Amino acid sequence: MMLEVNNLTVELGGRPILRNLSIQAGTGAVCVLMGANGEGKSTLLRTLAGEYPHYTGEIKMAGRNLRQMSISDQAQQRAVLSQQLSLSLPFTVQEVVAMGRYVHGGRSATADKELVNYALRQLQVYDLRDRSYLTLSGGQKQRVQMARVLAQLLEVPDIQGMDYAGKKILLLDEPVTGMDILHQQLSLQLAQQLAKQGVLVVAVLHDFQLAAAYAQHVWMLKHGGVHSSGTVRNVFTPANISACFGIAVQVLEHPGFNYPLVVTTTGEGPIQLPTAATALNALNMSTVTATSLKDKWLQFRVDNPKVRIRDAAQQIGTSEGALVAAFAGTCVTRLNPDFRALIKCMPELGKVMVLTRNESCVIERKGVFEKVDVDNPHVGLVLGADIDLRMFMNKWAHGFAVNDDEASGFKTSIQVFDGQGVAVIKFYPTDATDRAAWDKVVADFTADVQDNMIAEQAPARKPVYAEQVDKTAFLEEWAVLKDTHDFFPLIMKHKVSRTQALALAEGRFARKTSNEAAKQLLEQAAASGLEIMIFVGNHGNIEIHTGPVNKILEIPGWINVMDPDLNIHLKMGDIAQSWIVEKPSVDGVVTSLEVFDAAGEMIVQFFGKRKPGQPELETWRALAATL
Numbered sequence: 001m002m003l004e005v006n007n008l009t010v011e012l013g014g015r016p017i018l019r020n021l022s023i024q025a026g027t028g029a030v031c032v033l034m035g036a037n038g039e040g041k042s043t044l045l046r047t048l049a050g051e052y053p054h055y056t057g058e059i060k061m062a063g064r065n066l067r068q069m070s071i072s073d074q075a076q077q078r079a080v081l082s083q084q085l086s087l088s089l090p091f092t093v094q095e096v097v098a099m100g101r102y103v104h105g106g107r108s109a110t111a112d113k114e115l116v117n118y119a120l121r122q123l124q125v126y127d128l129r130d131r132s133y134l135t136l137s138g139g140q141k142q143r144v145q146m147a148r149v150l151a152q153l154l155e156v157p158d159i160q161g162m163d164y165a166g167k168k169i170l171l172l173d174e175p176v177t178g179m180d181i182l183h184q185q186l187s188l189q190l191a192q193q194l195a196k197q198g199v200l201v202v203a204v205l206h207d208f209q210l211a212a213a214y215a216q217h218v219w220m221l222k223h224g225g226v227h228s229s230g231t232v233r234n235v236f237t238p239a240n241i242s243a244c245f246g247i248a249v250q251v252l253e254h255p256g257f258n259y260p261l262v263v264t265t266t267g268e269g270p271i272q273l274p275t276a277a278t279a280l281n282a283l284n285m286s287t288v289t290a291t292s293l294k295d296k297w298l299q300f301r302v303d304n305p306k307v308r309i310r311d312a313a314q315q316i317g318t319s320e321g322a323l324v325a326a327f328a329g330t331c332v333t334r335l336n337p338d339f340r341a342l343i344k345c346m347p348e349l350g351k352v353m354v355l356t357r358n359e360s361c362v363i364e365r366k367g368v369f370e371k372v373d374v375d376n377p378h379v380g381l382v383l384g385a386d387i388d389l390r391m392f393m394n395k396w397a398h399g400f401a402v403n404d405d406e407a408s409g410f411k412t413s414i415q416v417f418d419g420q421g422v423a424v425i426k427f428y429p430t431d432a433t434d435r436a437a438w439d440k441v442v443a444d445f446t447a448d449v450q451d452n453m454i455a456e457q458a459p460a461r462k463p464v465y466a467e468q469v470d471k472t473a474f475l476e477e478w479a480v481l482k483d484t485h486d487f488f489p490l491i492m493k494h495k496v497s498r499t500q501a502l503a504l505a506e507g508r509f510a511r512k513t514s515n516e517a518a519k520q521l522l523e524q525a526a527a528s529g530l531e532i533m534i535f536v537g538n539h540g541n542i543e544i545h546t547g548p549v550n551k552i553l554e555i556p557g558w559i560n561v562m563d564p565d566l567n568i569h570l571k572m573g574d575i576a577q578s579w580i581v582e583k584p585s586v587d588g589v590v591t592s593l594e595v596f597d598a599a600g601e602m603i604v605q606f607f608g609k610r611k612p613g614q615p616e617l618e619t620w621r622a623l624a625a626t627l
Contacts, residue, residue, distance in 0.1 A: 001060070002027045002166060002200040003048075008057035010040075010047055017043045019224040020057070025217065027165040030191055030201045032211045034235075035221035036245050041204045044221075045173045048202070049080040062166055075103035078169040079149040087133055093144050094120065094129040100152030111157075118157035118461060122190060123147040124183070138178035146175060146187050153199065158460045159190075160394045160419060163377045165198030172203035176210065188214045189455040193419065196337065196397065212236060212259040220244050231448065236260050258329070258451045293318060293326040293453075301409055309409070310357075310423065319421025321454055324400050324410075328452035331410055335399035335445040339416065340374040342399065343382070343391070345441045347372060351432035354387055356425055356536055356543035360574035360603045363536035363543050366430055366565040386565070388544040389425075395540035396424055398454050401442040414442070416540075419457030424540035466495035471504050478509055481584045499600040502579045509582045515575040517627040518595050519559045521606055524626070526552045530619055531609035534568065537602070546609055570595075570604060580624055588615040591624045 003025045010018040018040045025031050033041045047055055050066065059066040061077060069077075079100070087096065097119055101112040120126040123143045128136065133144060153170055156162055172191065176184040191201045192214055205211045211218060211232065218235040220228045221244070228240045241249050241262065252261045293316075300312050313320045328334045335342070346352070346369040353366045367386020374380035380391035397419040402410045414427040429438055474494050481487060491501045502510040514520075525532050526549050534545045545566055553560045561568040576598040583590045593606040608620025 001025065002062055002169060003202070004058070004060040005044075005048075006058040006060075008044070008047065008055055008059065010043055010052055010055045012043070012052075017224055018047070018055075021221075021225050023219055023226060023229070025200055025202065027200055028195050028198045029216040030188075030195045030203065030214050031217040031219065032215040033202065033204045033219050033221065034206070034208075034211060034244075035227075039221040039244075040224045041221055042173050045080075045171050045202065045204055046082070048169075049078070049082070049171055050074055061169060072103065075152070077167065078171065079152040080171045080173075081145055081149050081175050082173050090132040090134050092129065093125055093131050093133055093136070096133050096144055097125075097129075097147045097151050100148040100150070103152060114157045115151050115154055119147040119151040119154070121461070122150060122159070122458060124186065139180060139183060142175070142178050143183055143187070146190070150190070150194075153194070159193045159197060159457070160397075160460065163198050163394060164194070168194075168199045170194060170199055170201045172201065174204050174206065176205075176207075184210065185455075189457070192455060193457050197394070208236065208241075208262040209259075212262070232259055236262060258449050293323060297323045297326065298407055301407075313421075319417070319454075320423055321398055321417035321421030324402065324415060324417070325398065325421075325454045326452055327402075327405075327408060327410070328400070329450045331403045331405035331408060333401040333403075333442060334447040334450050334452075335401055335414070335442070336447045337397065337399055338445070339393050339396045339399060340380065342414075342441070342445055343374055343380060344372055345444075346382075346427070348434065348437045349427075349429070349441065350434045350437070351430050352387075353428040353430055354389070354425065354543060355428065356389075356538065356541050357423065358536070358538045358601070358603060360571045360597055361536050362567075362569045363534065363545065364567040365543060365545055385546075388546065390537070390542040390544070391425070392540050395419070397457070399445070401446075417454075418540050420459055421454055422538070424538060425543075463497075464495070465497050465500060469494055469496055469500070469504060474501070474504055475508060478505060479584060482586050484583050484585055484590050487583055497600050498594070498602065499577060499596055502577075502581060502594070505581075511580040513578050513580050513593075513627050515572070515578050515595075517578045517580075517593055518570060518575065518604065518606070519554070519572065520627055521593055521623065522549055522552050522559060522561060524623055525549055528619070528623075530617070530623060532620065533607040533609055535605040535607075536568070574598075575603065580627060587613060589621075590616055591621050593624065593627065 001024050005021060005023045008018055008021045009016060021044065033044065035041050043052070046052055048059065094116065098112065098116050101115060117126065120129055123146050125140065125143050125147055128140065133141065136144065149170065153168055170191065175187055179187065188210060191203065195201050215232055218230065218232055219226050220235050220240055227244050228235045236251055238249050238251055241247065247264055250263050252263060296316050297312065300316060304312065309323060310320045313323050324332055325334070351366060351368050353364055355362065355364045365387060367384065369382055369387050370384030372382050380393050382389040395418045396416050398417045400415050402413045402415055404410065404412050412429055416424045418424050429435065477490055481490065491498060496504065506512060529548055531546070531548050536543055549561045549563060551562045553562050557571060557573050559570050559572055574597050575595055577596040579594045581592045581594050590607065595603045597603055608617045610616045
């Protein structure tokens, strides 16, 4: 357990506030404390924060007794947003947020600055960074304090950049007080994103609709103890709410919401609680509801039957993931986001088709999952003759099982999207798939709450590359590479993009070639029977084909591989740069064709078939030389 509280009693001014209270919580969840005023919610949070050391009972964080943890250890594991914060000196907003980094002892001024700027942007206060904190409104101050605790909590300037399971706790005491409705959603979606990365979030909230939308677990307090505990639907009952708040309510289900709505009753019948004005926004900051998204997609398909859903989403003004989520509860089932466990089940399914794509290239490979290894927190591996994947699962945010549906155009599949609703990877059954095993996997991973909207996250900040590079030092390090996998750390060290690196190495390790080279390569490989490796990926997954290509089909704007178990679709018009690249290794020089779009993003990579310990094929090297 990440948090264990056993028989906690706290007295203030000789009066017991908490009485023998016990709670437990694991990692990666948003847990909400609710209760009437004066029932001990803030006292509990402040005790967990170390502000009230004179308690009886036991508090453990990640298995360590709170009393035995140094203040420094506590501050590096736990960040706190208190209900009442006052500053009397005219610190700038940036200086206040930077206070969150003090507990880390100034390990790296550059890294601290990057984290502070990242937190400012996430809470939309970057433009206020030079303002005096004292001149801000109450809501702005609350967002600045939220940015401070984010800067304290994170270890890299990317919420999705690390797995914090078992490492971090965030305590929030009424975090949305004074915020407008937009920034209430922003702050709680941020908490939700942190929870997905393993952070335990414990928050005091008064708004039933916000709690219902975001909480995985609720503790409702009364008389200094836990009156009721469990999921939102288990805790938010008329009896519990009446007992704890002294008010008669109705708890209603509505087809537009995947959580209960709490309404109070008067002599004239049910009316929504004043705070329920936030209900429509609790699922997403978008003004487009799930129902309208669903209707928009269905009408769009009628008017544009040949436009694919990814392109349609852009025209509608949303994401593909949001369109799929809108059908949750009908032909779509939302899955629990335990993607590592999900991938481990894939070998049970037999032969499937795996699809990975970016904006300019799609690969569809049929086969069976063989060796699956998802224990590495940075990259998961699927190794086999058919299915070969490199999975960056910290980018995986939303999973859905989709059923055949003529109206929506959906086909049976399991689909995974990133935090922006962009597809990362999709799995489709084939005639040889074990459909009973498929159905069992879907059933086993079906989420308790079939939320039909997604809270889309802000994209990670793009890297900043160096304006000046020591070309000599860079090329000297390139010359002594031992493995092709050492290339990425090399360009990160020198803060250059891949295309910058290739331009620096032109004439020595890189040669710019025609943007028709990929087409020529595929046609020549098919004609000769040469076995090649093709890498197609996005920031969440890379899919690799190793073997021959046979049927090459050109249609206007596209070159395609149309083999029985392999389809590749490459959009030729998107190719802006093509390079022949040579990288030294312990097995000799490794030659590749690397293809980029106008933004410098990798579209596709080609190698000759090879394995570690083996030199590349001379026939491949000869083919590359002709391009």
